Amino acid sequence: MAAIQLDLLKVSEWGIFSDTKKPLIIAGPCSAESEQQLFETARALKSNGVNVLRAGIWKPRTRPNCFEGVGADGLGWMRRVQRELGMKTSTEVANVKHVYEALKAGVDLLWIGARTTANPFAMQEIADALKGTDIPVLVKNPVNPDVELWIGALERLNMAGLKKIGVIHRGFSTYTKAKYRNIPQWQIPIEIKRRHKDILMICDPSHISGKREYIQEVSQQAMDLGFDGLIVESHICPEIALSDAAQQVTPSSLSEILSHLVIRNVETEDVEYKENIDELRARIDELDNELLQILSDRMKVSAEIGKYKKQNNITILQPGRWDKILEKVFQKGKQNGLSEEFLEKVFKAIHQASIDRQTEIMNE
Numbered sequence: 001m002a003a004i005q006l007d008l009l010k011v012s013e014w015g016i017f018s019d020t021k022k023p024l025i026i027a028g029p030c031s032a033e034s035e036q037q038l039f040e041t042a043r044a045l046k047s048n049g050v051n052v053l054r055a056g057i058w059k060p061r062t063r064p065n066c067f068e069g070v071g072a073d074g075l076g077w078m079r080r081v082q083r084e085l086g087m088k089t090s091t092e093v094a095n096v097k098h099v100y101e102a103l104k105a106g107v108d109l110l111w112i113g114a115r116t117t118a119n120p121f122a123m124q125e126i127a128d129a130l131k132g133t134d135i136p137v138l139v140k141n142p143v144n145p146d147v148e149l150w151i152g153a154l155e156r157l158n159m160a161g162l163k164k165i166g167v168i169h170r171g172f173s174t175y176t177k178a179k180y181r182n183i184p185q186w187q188i189p190i191e192i193k194r195r196h197k198d199i200l201m202i203c204d205p206s207h208i209s210g211k212r213e214y215i216q217e218v219s220q221q222a223m224d225l226g227f228d229g230l231i232v233e234s235h236i237c238p239e240i241a242l243s244d245a246a247q248q249v250t251p252s253s254l255s256e257i258l259s260h261l262v263i264r265n266v267e268t269e270d271v272e273y274k275e276n277i278d279e280l281r282a283r284i285d286e287l288d289n290e291l292l293q294i295l296s297d298r299m300k301v302s303a304e305i306g307k308y309k310k311q312n313n314i315t316i317l318q319p320g321r322w323d324k325i326l327e328k329v330f331q332k333g334k335q336n337g338l339s340e341e342f343l344e345k346v347f348k349a350i351h352q353a354s355i356d357r358q359t360e361i362m363n364e
Helices: 035-047 073-085 096-105 120-129 147-159 187-195 205-209 212-224 251-259 271-311 319-335 340-362
Strands: 024-028 052-054 088-092 109-112 137-140 165-169 200-203 229-233
Touching: 024 035, 024 200, 024 251, 035 073, 035 251, 073 088, 073 096, 096 120, 120 147, 137 147, 147 165, 147 187, 165 187, 187 200, 200 212, 205 212, 205 229, 212 229, 212 251, 271 340, 319 340
Parallel strands: 024 052, 024 229, 052 088, 088 109, 109 137, 137 165, 165 200, 200 229
Antiparallel strands: none
């Protein structure tokens, strides 16, 4: 299928962010729990320079009998924040009813959660409900690392006429034990940016981290990769939050986190930097050419092995041989400062390509 180029407006034309310098900050509680809780959090955030409030009104929970949000009543509390504090407001919508309620209440920005992004039927219904509006919409990545599913959600909104579209990277679910609640897999949002270089890209360090103590480091990783901003869960008293208590920070803690962020430049006019970086990139290009030739030679040898296996009726997979390869690679890699995690990913891909080629030969 031919790639679709998204027709998007620049962030400066969105009319929601008063300051389009990086990083853009959207912050507020995971859930609006009471009018007092929401307003006090918003007021504290406003005093710390945050101008866009986020709050969950409807909370899709994994299991029933959990706090699932206050519903439409919370939209009235958000209107008060708009009126009295002059802040913009944003919330998550998961179905057409949510869209209509949020639009009716004058919410300034919508975002679509990971579970909804993963459902093309739900995305199409939301896109249809938003036709004729120009409200900004941010789309979280689907639960699983599926680039095409994520891009498909963006395309549905764009084809419905929406041009103020951005993405939120909140990491991906994993069944394995990991440091973070959702593993970042930064290469996925990087691929989105490669295809659509002008799209607004926001990081959600709260959902990636799962714990407030990791929010600083995840936020810095996002800044190092050139993300445009952050959407952070902030609660006036996180310890008693009704949802995601462990990953929320107080407004003052958020201010402290933001004050320590190092913001990188995309480019520089420094002549010495440009000369040095061009020289290093030229060397990278040379090494890439060498790698391609080596990989080509290796695949040719794998093909020859496949022919001998076929002639002698031997199975393609030889687990003992694969274990020995990895063991040797890890040992040599350690001597050269290469991590086992990196080497395993690279050589697994090479091994799988060799198996695929030998499978073709077996079935010729």
